Amino acid sequence: MLCSACEFKFKPNEEADAVPLTVQRYDRLQSRYLTTGDFSALQQMNTDYPIETRTLIEKMLQLGTITDANISNRFLMFYQDSTLQSLIADAEAMYANMDDINEQLKKSFGRLHDWLPELQQPYFYAQIGALDQSIVVGEHSVGISLDKYLGPEYPLYKKFYTAQQRATMQREYIVPDCLTFYLLSIYPMKDFDTRPQLDRDLHMGKIMWTVNKALGKDILDTKYVKTIQAYVKRNPKITVKELLEDEDYSPIERCIRTNQQDKD
Known part of the structure; x- marks a missing residue:
């Protein structure tokens, strides 16, 4: 799984006006309050x-309403732990600079908009989530917990996460994770709990394949992404929109069997 080191939760539906595709630095205000107690x-x-503050306090940290x-004091005291203070500082x-991430988001969503013109551009913001969810997705918003992207060799991570988990806890996975979980919120699998595991895996494969295509590089690499790549290669006329909206996985499953027969 892409985010085996993290969970994701959806915020209650809220409307968001169109904004420039730039990550809003909510984390800087958060850091100022949590390190200095600056009430302003x-x-x-x-x-x-x-909404971001309510989501962080009530949904992620579950400190109360x-x-x-x-x-406010409970929120401040929660982060006074020395480990969390180090996380904030690091x-x-x-x-300190997220220009590269902003540029990746702009290019990726530009490509997505070409394929999915009706896809609404979400609002992005950064926060410090105390090693909770990496990405928090609302109807039109995406929150990025920077403390979950400090690099696979970050000492604290080695105490709590496997090498496989840590491999994705780095800067280059921020944009892929944002795209993945936002697209999952727009294209959820119907009857997810009752669907066969293969269908679930193929659905995630379609999302990840689309993310790779939007990024212009193959950063997400699973056997199900490769399966979707093979399926699209055999069906070059299929559009990204058609691929994401199609709930029938039997053609892809037939492709899997055909590929297996070719190997045999």
Whole structure:
């Protein structure tokens, strides 16, 4: 799985106006409040980023409701752990500049829009999630937890994650993860819980194949991505939109059997 080292949750549906495709630096306000206790930073978080703050406190950290009388102090105290303070400092240092990520997002969504004109551009923001979910997806928003992308050799990661998990916990996977989970929210598999495992794997393969195509490089490499690549090669007229919207996996399964027979 792409995000074996992380979970993803969907925020309640909310509307988002079209905004420039640039990651909003919510994390900087968060860092200021959590490292210095600057109350003006907290006020700005609540004023400028109310949904992001509610999602972080209530859904991710589960510290209580945003209306609790002492929630701001509980939020501040939670991050006073020395490990979390180090995470904040390291994430802010590593991601002082995110121009490369902004550029990748612009190019990738430009390609996606060519294939899927109705796809709405989401709003992106960065946060420090205390090693919770890497990506948080709302109806039209994508939150990036920078503390989950500090590199496979980051000392703290070695205590909690396998080498396979750590391999994707680095900068180059931020944009692929954003695209993957946003597309999954737009193209969910119907009756997911009752579908055969192969169908689930092929659905993820279609999403990942599309992400690779949008990125212009094959960063996501699983056998199911390769299966979709083989299927598209055999069916060159199929569009990205048709591929993502098709709920019938039997043609792809036939392709798998045909490829196996060719090898035999």
